[in-house]
Amino acid sequence: MVDPDKIKSGLSKVNQRIYKALEKAGRRDDEVTLVGVTKTFPPEYLTIAIECGLTEIGENRVQEFEAKKPKVKGRARWHLIGHLQSNKVKKAIELFDIIQSVDSYKLAKEISKRADGDFEILIQVNSSGEESKFGLEMDGAEEEILKIAELGNIRIMGLMTIGRFVEDETLIRKSFAPVKEMFEELKKYESDRFKMVHLSMGMSSDFELAIEEGANMVRIGSLIFGSRG
Numbered sequence: 001m002v003d004p005d006k007i008k009s010g011l012s013k014v015n016q017r018i019y020k021a022l023e024k025a026g027r028r029d030d031e032v033t034l035v036g037v038t039k040t041f042p043p044e045y046l047t048i049a050i051e052c053g054l055t056e057i058g059e060n061r062v063q064e065f066e067a068k069k070p071k072v073k074g075r076a077r078w079h080l081i082g083h084l085q086s087n088k089v090k091k092a093i094e095l096f097d098i099i100q101s102v103d104s105y106k107l108a109k110e111i112s113k114r115a116d117g118d119f120e121i122l123i124q125v126n127s128s129g130e131e132s133k134f135g136l137e138m139d140g141a142e143e144e145i146l147k148i149a150e151l152g153n154i155r156i157m158g159l160m161t162i163g164r165f166v167e168d169e170t171l172i173r174k175s176f177a178p179v180k181e182m183f184e185e186l187k188k189y190e191s192d193r194f195k196m197v198h199l200s201m202g203m204s205s206d207f208e209l210a211i212e213e214g215a216n217m218v219r220i221g222s223l224i225f226g227s228r229g
């Protein structure tokens with residue numbers, strides 16, 4: 001059995017660190033949306049986190065969340081943050097409120113085809129250049145995003161990236177800063193269905209750096225829920 005107090009204190013520690021990072025960045029009045037990442041953890045973790053006031057929950061696999069969701073008590077905004085295959089788009093749209101991991105025009109088109117109403121998405125970019133990572137290549141990403149913006153039934157709400165997995169802080173920052181720049185740049189094209197609202201960058205190991213580089217949404221798992229073993 002999980003100890004609810006552990007999740008509660010995990011959440012409050014993370015919230016304090018987010019606040020400190022905002023202060024350090026001179027962004028005291030800004031808000032950062034915390035997405036608690038519950039992948040690999042059982043449904044009761046999600047229930048407890050929601051009871052503790054967490055309103056945004058991220059999962060990275062459609063099938064895993066499909067099995068868990070009916071067992072969760074309470075409601076959050078459900079974020080898909082992992083790579084999505086075209087053949088699972090229909091399910092993903094049913095299960096999630098927002099897909100953060102749209103990493104190709106092809107996938108966006110499939111979502112556009114399956115969704116009814118304006119389904120919210122973020123565009124994932126690969127800003128670290130690491131081949132193992134999904135996301136649009138930074139070179140040419142803007143054009144691709146503007147092409148996606150022409151599709152019906154979807155609303156682009158911002159950008160998502162995963163920081164570089166290295167120790168060197170300078171290198172980690174360099175994988176966030178260009179995404180912030182692109183986020184600002186894309187604001188000139190805003191319309192009803194294209195808004196740069198969420199800049200989703202930062203995980204347990206690097207969210208403070210991400211906030212200092214301009215993130216307004218962070219995705220945090222292990223620091224709240226414990227290690228995934």
Ligand SMILES: *Cc1c(COP(=O)(O)O)cnc(C)c1O
Binds near residue numbers: 039081162219
């Ligand atoms: C697992 C995951 C996270 C959270 O990772 P932690 O290191 O546990 O905070 C964030 N974003 C994505 C895309 C993930 O897959």
